[in-house]
Amino acid sequence: MGGFLSELGRKLAERWLSLLVLPGALYLAVLATAHALGHAHPFDPARLAGRIGAWARAPAAGNAGGQAVLLAAGLAGAAAAGLAAQALGTLVERLWLAADWRAWPFPLRRLAKWRVERRQDRWEAAARHYDRQREEAARALALGRWTDPAERHTAHRTLVSVSAERPDRPTWCGDRIQAVAVRLDRQYRLDLAAVWPHLWLVLPDAPRAEITAAREALTRATALAAWSLLYLPVTVMWWPAALISAVLAVSSRARTRAATGTYATLLEAAIRLHGTDLADRLGIDRSGPLTKEFGAELARHLHTDPPARSARTPHQSGRVAGPREP
Template sequence: MLAAFWAAVGGKLADRWAAVAVPALVFWLAAGGAWTLHRGGVHTLTDHSTWLAQQSAAGQIVILTAALLTVGLSATAVNRAATPALRLIEGYWPRWADPLRHRLAGWLADRAAAEAPVWQAAYSRVHGQADPVGRDLTRYNRLERRRRRRPAATGHFLPTPIGNILRAAERRPIDKYGLDTVILWPRLWPALPDAVRRDLLAARGALDAAVTTAIWGLLFCAFAPVTLLAVPAGLAVATVAIVLAIPGRAQIFGDLIEAAYDQHRTVLYAQLRWPLPANPAEERAAGQALTAYLWRGSDANTPTFTPFQP
């Protein structure tokens, strides 16, 4: 039984290492390919393999162990950089960059404001017809997708499209239910069903993987002294990740966060014995009161807690 246990653990560790180290392995193989081209071409690989074969068994083990450690440690370092890198991509920049951040955020907010009448006209055409034409539906759906990728209020805009996708997802539970996403998320997370948490973790993992891909691409540019092709290749990888992969995965992650509040927000009320709002008109005020209670506490006489239900 113990042998089976350790075999299972070893398999899980191997799978986990592979998931983390594969991008790093690809990076170092590409770096090795650049170095090989710099040294004269593919035929130089024979010299390296011959040199490795001439080493003792202990020496070969040390070399391979060092190579694996390099791959693993670099993978760990880049994976840990995913969250701060995503923050930078979102537009959370140092204070000295405030002028640029405000300028870009204002420009994106102005573009959204200029598009608002166009969206309203498209909305009126689609919803004002019993059978809207395909062209009107296509235009409206395109504008609606863009609208969902932006915060509703001008003051909440960030300087990058990716930042606005995630900011819009954070703001929608506040706009709809009065529930502050940032404050309440640590309280809601433990109460979510396991399947929902798995989906959220998978979506966040996919988003982080796209961010690390961009990081690997930028790091590959450091091999420019070896070959100038490293710069366009690295920038191409980073550009595809930032322009195509990260926005799509950020949208999926944001939609799942919004869905968690849509479907499971009543769990917060029930576990805190907070009265449920009676109708949609009351819900935003009730959500704001619940958020304030969890953030700052209260000594008020209202609302009256509901009976405890084990």
């Protein structure tokens, strides 16, 4: 038991160090550099070395007690910056996935609706172009002619770059997750929101580990966007911080899209591969692959009836329960 606890503590310390302290320490270092150099001397290593030397010769840094206090303050500041980035990253993730955009405050909801409509127009235009390419290829195949598939593949990539299914959310990442629910409903009549919590509990360790890793990668990618936003105020003191912010923003966008695609693919694969396992655990007597009939039957087992509006407790009704009145 002691070995397990020590190993658990070591892993927690490693995660705390890698996710919070190290990025926060880098942020504090950039803040110190910005304060030391300013706009007038943005790339002056001699000036930076001189300022650091002056800080090191300060009375507070000349004894062990002062150094311990400075070290503790530095660790606390780095951890606080890391926690701020994690909290901001959660907000960024919610905006990028946009699962509940219809419940956002009015200005954001109106902007999100405008984005959805614009993306739907782009998707429908790309879908029409892709359909034309497929029809031309089908006609050529019926006549025994060979056609170069490059243009058809390009049209498909253009379509998917907008959304894998018809857009329903204001962002690509949100629609990539939504596409899983749309496909499962269309092909198997499965409700992803109802099925997934139950399926997660019966998944084997290997797919659970893969999905967990993909979800953590998505969280880390959105945290990069949070760091990008935190570096923006530093540009007031030191303009090169804008370059750091831009690099982090571009990297975060690319990594978030990749992580979202991986996560969505794993979700869909897990349901397709292990949906029958969930049926076995629920006592549904069925063999063979997933079908629409199977999906409908599974949905009936997992569906939760809404509460009856007439079923009120004595406290809710405001009177003592008794025989039903005519």
